[in-house]
Amino acid sequence: MRDDIPQKIMIIRRDNIGDLVCTTPLIRQVRQRFPTAQLSVFCNSYNAPILKNNPNVDQVYFYIKAKHVDNILYRLIAMLTTVVTVIRLRRLKIDLALIASPGGIKYAKLIGAKKIVGKPEGGTQSLHEVESCLTIIGVQADEAQDKLLIVPDPAAIEKLFHAFPVPVSATPQIAVHISARRVLQQWSVENYAALIEILAAQEFQILLFWSPGKADHPQHPGDDEKMAAIVEQLSPAARSCAYPIATHQLEELTAGFSACDAVICPDGGAMHIAAGLGKPIVALFGDATPEHWRPWGVRHILLKAEHTGCVAEISPQHVADALLNLIRNQAQ
Numbered sequence: 261m262r263d264d265i266p267q268k269i270m271i272i273r274r275d276n277i278g279d280l281v282c283t284t285p286l287i288r289q290v291r292q293r294f295p296t297a298q299l300s301v302f303c304n305s306y307n308a309p310i311l312k313n314n315p316n317v318d319q320v321y322f323y324i325k326a327k328h329v330d331n332i333l334y335r336l337i338a339m340l341t342t343v344v345t346v347i348r349l350r351r352l353k354i355d356l357a358l359i360a361s362p363g364g365i366k367y368a369k370l371i372g373a374k375k376i377v378g379k380p381e382g383g384t385q386s387l388h389e390v391e392s393c394l395t396i397i398g399v400q401a402d403e404a405q406d407k408l409l410i411v412p413d414p415a416a417i418e419k420l421f422h423a424f425p426v427p428v429s430a431t432p433q434i435a436v437h438i439s440a441r442r443v444l445q446q447w448s449v450e451n452y453a454a455l456i457e458i459l460a461a462q463e464f465q466i467l468l469f470w471s472p473g474k475a476d477h478p479q480h481p482g483d484d485e486k487m488a489a490i491v492e493q494l495s496p497a498a499r500s501c502a503y504p505i506a507t508h509q510l511e512e513l514t515a516g517f518s519a520c521d522a523v524i525c526p527d528g529g530a531m532h533i534a535a536g537l538g539k540p541i542v543a544l545f546g547d548a549t550p551e552h553w554r555p556w557g558v559r560h561i562l563l564k565a566e567h568t569g570c571v572a573e574i575s576p577q578h579v580a581d582a583l584l585n586l587i588r589n590q591a592q
Contacts, residue, residue, distance in 0.1 A: 285406035290316075424503065445545075468490070469507055542586060
């Protein structure tokens with residue numbers, strides 16, 4: 261065996277949900293290039309479930325971000341856990357660390373990686389994030405081949421729909437995800453209620469997803485009040501077609517999306533999860549750059565706020581029409 265072939269490879273991706281999803285083509289390419297290597301990923305605890313059941317990953321290591329815990333004691337525990345994890349990773353004697361996110365070089369040095377490779381100098385913001393990640397190993401992305409990959413857990417699917425029963429329906433099941441971290445990506449209660457009314461009139465079955473919790477939670481703001489307000493505005497006919505499903509964990513959101521025929525959502529982590537599951541998507545974009553963050557490798561219609569940079573300018577009818585076009589094209 262050649263000495264220059266790395267036997268222990270670690271991909272470091274520390275940031276958000278969508279970023280890690282967009283790294284899965286890189287993971288697949290590295291696995292294909294080094295089929296016998298021990299391939300691990302270092303990410304944060306919030307994102308780690310994205311890689312559950314991924315056949316290309318041997319081990320996932322993670323740390324807890326301080327901003328994800330809500331008191332000093334737990335933050336100290338999180339810091340201590342990170343130190344212990346770094347010490348454990350140093351013992352692995354990583355041959356090659358591939359840096360897919362800002363700040364990753366620091367961790368690669370801390371774990372003592374023999375060789376560290378990041379994105380080329382000069383920036384890759386003009387590329388899609390998938391393309392940007394693949395530049396690390398000098399590969400030009402092929403959207404038809406370099407697909408995102410998320411593998412839903414059958415047990416999580418069964419558990420979710422046991423907790424939130426949804427009747428079997430002959431009509432398409434449409435996922436509508438209402439949560440968005442950034443203000444410019446947040447659609448109003450009135451818009452979501454109007455959209456659901458339109459979809460219900462088309463006899464779709466609508467599964468409503470959101471991040472649970474109170475809106476003022478400092479670490480994990482949620483949309484419990486917003487979802488309640490949406491349901492309150494619905495007519496009895498629309499309520500009979502709409503099924504609210506709270507997803508506390510990423511595994512639950514993945515399980516819920518996996519059962520749907522199409523997904524409507526703002527740009528964000530949920531959108532990339534839907535793409536990782538191969539779902540057709542109607543994506544609402546505010547001021548984000550579509551070229552860098554659009555749904556990758558799946559059929560989609562992207563609705564961009566052209567004037568204000570806020571999704572509020574996108575009408576419910578426009579979204580419904582986009583979904584109908586997406587479904588018609590799928591049937592042809």
